[in-house]
Amino acid sequence: MFEFLLRMGDTTLVLGHRVSEWCGHSPVLEEDIALANIALDMIGQTRMWLGLAGEVEGQGRDADALAFRRDAWDFRNLLLVERPNRDFGHTLMRQFLFDLWHHERLSDLCLSEDDRVAGIAAKCVKEADYHLERSKDLIIRLGDGSAESHQKMQAALEALWPYVGEMFSDDTLDSEMSEAGIAPLPSSQRPRFDKALNTTLALATLTRPENDFAQLGGRSGTHTEDLGHMLATMQFLQRAYPDARW
Amino acid sequence: MVTEAQIWAWLGEVPDPEIPVLSLVELGVIRQVDVGQGVLVKITPTYSGCPATSVIKLDIEAKLRENGVENPRLETQISPPWTTDWIKPEAHEKLRAYGIAPPIAGQPHCPLCNSSNTTLISPFGSTPCKSHYKCGDCLEPFDAFKCH
Ligand SMILES: [Zn+2]
Numbered sequence A: 001m002f003e004f005l006l007r008m009g010d011t012t013l014v015l016g017h018r019v020s021e022w023c024g025h026s027p028v029l030e031e032d033i034a035l036a037n038i039a040l041d042m043i044g045q046t047r048m049w050l051g052l053a054g055e056v057e058g059q060g061r062d063a064d065a066l067a068f069r070r071d072a073w074d075f076r077n078l079l080l081v082e083r084p085n086r087d088f089g090h091t092l093m094r095q096f097l098f099d100l101w102h103h104e105r106l107s108d109l110c111l112s113e114d115d116r117v118a119g120i121a122a123k124c125v126k127e128a129d130y131h132l133e134r135s136k137d138l139i140i141r142l143g144d145g146s147a148e149s150h151q152k153m154q155a156a157l158e159a160l161w162p163y164v165g166e167m168f169s170d171d172t173l174d175s176e177m178s179e180a181g182i183a184p185l186p187s188s189q190r191p192r193f194d195k196a197l198n199t200t201l202a203l204a205t206l207t208r209p210e211n212d213f214a215q216l217g218g219r220s221g222t223h224t225e226d227l228g229h230m231l232a233t234m235q236f237l238q239r240a241y242p243d244a245r246w
Numbered sequence B: 001m002v003t004e005a006q007i008w009a010w011l012g013e014v015p016d017p018e019i020p021v022l023s024l025v026e027l028g029v030i031r032q033v034d035v036g037q038g039v040l041v042k043i044t045p046t047y048s049g050c051p052a053t054s055v056i057k058l059d060i061e062a063k064l065r066e067n068g069v070e071n072p073r074l075e076t077q078i079s080p081p082w083t084t085d086w087i088k089p090e091a092h093e094k095l096r097a098y099g100i101a102p103p104i105a106g107q108p109h110c111p112l113c114n115s116s117n118t119t120l121i122s123p124f125g126s127t128p129c130k131s132h133y134k135c136g137d138c139l140e141p142f143d144a145f146k147c148h
Helices: A002-020 A029-057 A063-068 A088-109 A115-143 A147-163 A172-179 A186-203 A225-234 A236-240 B004-011 B052-066 B089-098
Strands: B030-034 B040-043 B073-076 B118-122 B130-135 B141-145
Touching: A002 A029, A002 A063, A002 A088, A002 A172, A002 A225, A029 A063, A029 A088, A029 A115, A029 B118, A063 A236, A088 A115, A088 A147, A088 A186, A115 A147, A115 A186, A225 A236, B004 B030, B004 B052, B040 B052, B052 B073
Parallel strands: B040 B073
Antiparallel strands: B030 B040, B118 B130, B130 B141
């Protein structure tokens, strides 16, 4: 259960931090505000998931302790969300692929037999719905936009595609969670994801990559080098001045 | 001994930190007040990442202490999740007068001239609970409460 909650909370935490890196750097003011708001939602959701994780673990660690005092190999986030921002199109494509998965995942978790999980999911799914509407709209506009925006979106899709499979890969922990009625198998979401993805990609005139090779490991603690760099920034204050408060 | 009704009345005087024309009660974020064993107030966040949530807690605590309530307990309750349906109807008029289109299903009306000829500029506005629109008639840009 603790590990399952880390997978949810670490994924929103890492994406929240990545998106927040755009603050003050976006191409237009509206997008800057949108990205900052999305980052805030992600961090707020993280507080609930990691807060519950700390409670379940029962060793006195709260959400802050879990976020700021663990090393890269203790993180259980999806590899997709730790990918660097690169250009705006790349960031949007990462957000879109994530939102599509996240929305499905949370909709399923609303039916969890664990009331605490269902409660958090019900709160988060409303936000995820709103995020998905926005990212879908932008993917279509930029994919079916100028030659340059189209080319950038297609390149982003191809660069991020190897990280999509991990969202739907099952392992022993997933089987345990599924048997306990806490969370359905990630693989059970894939058909719905594919259907929604294909619809949006068609409208965006983007081509779905053919090779479904998937990079795995994030959910068991094997990360790309980029996560370590991100944590070095994100955790600096609490590492240098433990228990620092505003 | 303090009554629940008295607590509700005090909380009705605490303005929301981001939309000060509404009280926390009108915003619908106070879910429960209980005076059984000391004072307990249950609060629900509007958006999970809303930075105003901690300020709201601080303001509630300050208000209660100012009225002689010792050690009030504040708890966060996330379930059922907050919805704009909980914003009291009388609050809609206050929002409009303040320049914010109240949460209604469909196209928001301009808070200035009431025109429905409005366009979405950005799905995210100045706070997590609002989106940004502009009016096609009087040309005023305005924030609209997201219907949620
Ligand atoms: Zn107008």
